[in-house]
Amino acid sequence: MKASKVAQYGLITALALVLSYLESLLPPLGVPGVKLGLPNLAIVFALYRLNWKDACIISLMRVVLVTLLFGNGAALAYSVAGAALSLSLMGLLKRTGKFSSVGVSVAGGVAHNAGQILVAMALLETSRLAWYLPVLWISGTVAGVLIGVVSGVLVERVPDKK
Amino acid sequence: MEWLKTHRNDAILIAALMLLGGALAVFLYATRQDGGYVSVQMDGQTVMELPLSEDTQVLLGEDGHTNTLVIRNGTAQVVEADCPDQICVRQGAVQYEGESIVCLPHKLVVSVEGGQGSGIDANTG
Ligand SMILES: [Zn+2]
Numbered sequence: 412m413k414a415s416k417v418a419q420y421g422l423i424t425a426l427a428l429v430l431s432y433l434e435s436l437l438p439p440l441g442v443p444g445v446k447l448g449l450p451n452l453a454i455v456f457a458l459y460r461l462n463w464k465d466a467c468i469i470s471l472m473r474v475v476l477v478t479l480l481f482g483n484g485a486a487l488a489y490s491v492a493g494a495a496l497s498l499s500l501m502g503l504l505k506r507t508g509k510f511s512s513v514g515v516s517v518a519g520g521v522a523h524n525a526g527q528i529l530v531a532m533a534l535l536e537t538s539r540l541a542w543y544l545p546v547l548w549i550s551g552t553v554a555g556v557l558i559g560v561v562s563g564v565l566v567e568r569v570p571d572k573k
Numbered sequence: 574m575e576w577l578k579t580h581r582n583d584a585i586l587i588a589a590l591m592l593l594g595g596a597l598a599v600f601l602y603a604t605r606q607d608g609g610y611v612s613v614q615m616d617g618q619t620v621m622e623l624p625l626s627e628d629t630q631v632l633l634g635e636d637g638h639t640n641t642l643v644i645r646n647g648t649a650q651v652v653e654a655d656c657p658d659q660i661c662v663r664q665g666a667v668q669y670e671g672e673s674i675v676c677l678p679h680k681l682v683v684s685v686e687g688g689q690g691s692g693i694d695a696n697t698g
């Protein structure tokens with residue numbers, strides 16, 4: 412791995428961590444551990460600037476680091492499920508070539524939230540959380556649009572050090 | 574409008590998702606019903622069923638792992654807890670069938686159910 416790539420990895424992971432921290436300061440969405448998905452900005456950026464595999468590695472690093480730094484073990488299962496579902500869907504949509512970073516990140520945002528809710532339902536052995544799905548569905552869509560637009564701009568503007 | 578031309582697929586995807594989310598919200602809202610009782614689950618086991626019609630206060634869990642559940646005026650609310658995130662407290666009061674309060678650190682779910690409840694704590698007077 413080239414030094415410049417290591418630097419990019421570090422920068423994007425740092426961005427993801429800052430966004431995770433910012434997100435932890437926001438009020439909860441009503442379900443414990445379930446978040447809006449701001450760090451997805453860094454992941455979408457990685458997906459477009461680097462590639463799907465690198466985005467997966469950065470996403471995994473973020474999840475592990477956040478758990479170590481902010482120590483919320485309970486949220487780890489949510490994060491992993493949300494990230495995995497989100498990355499799979501984003502990778503697929505990007506491959507079709509029919510969507511821009513906006514569509515890709517919207518799908519990722521909704522998948523991220525749906526994945527978290529599904530794991531929460533399984534962990535807590537209750538189907539009662541379905542009530543929160545529409546809230547997270549819509550917030551995921553809105554956050555996805557914002558993230559898609561911003562990451563699109565970032566990919567264009569941030570110089571690619573090769 | 575320029576954006577719509579170059580991002581037609583994105584726009585369709587966003588509109589479809591919003592519609593679906595909105596429809597789900599409207600459906601849940603339109604079909605909501607006042608709950609009859611709350612079911613308290615800890616570690617996936619139902620440990621208690623309390624009618625919403627009776628004001629009461631119960632301390633759930635053991636030392637270092639407690640949530641105080643209050644039932645008042647047909648609503649249920651966790652008013653105090655010693656969990657690190659305090660999310661269960663901030664979730665506020667619930668009263669409609671299908672709503673729930675969750676305390677993940679304590680693996681506690683308080684969910685509102687319809688009807689009168691069955692078996693455990695059935696209020697037969
Ligand atoms: Zn709690």
